Amino acid sequence: MENRRQINRETVKKVSEVARLHLEEDEIESMTKELERILDHFSKIKSLKADKELFYVHEIENEYREDKDTATDPERSEKIRGQFTKSQDRYLTAPKAIK
């Protein structure tokens, strides 16, 4: 099976890095088995003939609107700032982005 060759610990580790999601060793272990089983079970969708389908067409009309600056609740930005996990003065602080 194609999936059995594809899914191993290294795959799951790489995927977790892309997802920015730390997994413990035992989680990598169980997730490898589960992902393999799930994809194996779901691989039947590959047998569905759908080559001619226009999958990117959405029936719902896209509607654009002007963004208006209408702050109706002056306390709201304070409430949002109040939930920053770490802040200094009025600013959000974060760890350094460049290694």
Add this chain to the structure above:
Amino acid sequence: MTGIQSIQNATENVHKKLEIIKKKDPEIKAFIEVYEKDAAERAKEIDKKIKTGKAGKLAGLVIAVKNNIAIKNKRLTCASKMLEAHVATYNATVVERLLKEDAIIIGSTNMDEYAAGSDTTHSAFFKTKNPTDTSRVPGGSSGGSAAAVAAEMCDAAIGSDTGGSIRCPAAFCHVFGFKPTYGAVSRYGLVDMAMSLDQIGPLAKDKETTKLIFDVIKGKDPRDPTTSVFKEKKAEIKSIGIPKEFFEGVQPDIAKSVKDRIKSLEKQYEITEISLPSVKYSVPIYYLLMSAEFSSALQRYDGLRYGAASDRTKDLYDSFEAVRGAAFGKEAKRRIILGTYITMKEFRDAWYTQTLKARSVLQSEFNKALQKVDLIVGPAMPTEPWKFGEKLDPVEMYSADILTVSANLAGLPALVEPLEHGAFQIHGRHFEDLNVFDLRV
């Protein structure tokens, strides 16, 4: 509309519900928070309006709201450690609309973390029990909402439905539950799970209340561009389609109850057996697509602007990874990994693109069928609710959603009504939501 018009005293109604909550909720655990003081105060205001004859359509009706829908100044947790302390700074559009018609919001209800689950056992806080049999799960992910309705702790509840999250718990707790057409109800203020599938809808003990609440919350919202002006399209119901695929693997007593219900319709409607062959692919299509959208929706939780804080400060990405790894539960992680995997450059064509194409096949199959028949009906869930601890394998749990995911994939309205065994599900055409309520007994 007997249940609704009889509320002459909002204060009395609120106190009655609070008493039931105090008595039953320590065991059922449907609520994450109960807004006792706010509800009592609001009831007094509404009573004044009732006296002067100026009360809205939902005057005095006590409503519980799933905790992934924003209520201003209340905790919006999604039953996740990530958002345990997060407070909403605004009201969701549905909440605004309920309040405008003088509903009383009694509290926020438990759910699977970020709506990822079919039995509410994936809440990071506690498990909710099924009021009809407390040894069994209430279904999910809107399990708290369905349990609160079933135990009469509220008159109605609001849930969200991405692959059956209103209809599964409605079926399991023996209440009505309705997933509207995609775009019929605003998602503004709903925490995204999978944006092309999510829809907010009502749960209640009777069909009239379910319909009334839908009527209040529906309609265009400039803050959600996927909403449409809700044009009441009402075609006369003449024919009903029964897909043979909807009965495969359904528990015999449930299949019998559903067939008896269909039999009761034979005199009034033309009943036709139809075939929707791609239903057998619906669970993989749904889980792959939902996981791709879910992993993308959950990227915003980085532990900086709100939510759980990271204890690691080496660099930005190290901090993201740590807080996400610590604060997300097992099922949320599983779906993030699956969704990320199938959208990675190396695997995208084989999985994600194929899934989108497969969804189109399923959509056109349903649309074609609905050109021939006015409604499509069948069972809502293939089994009775399982016992706690019974379903541990993810593939087995995902398979239980086979009868509900199609409505989301095709964007159709679907109503669940309880039967003696299991529940009956009625699908209608896009924006013919009102039709599904009109099926006579």
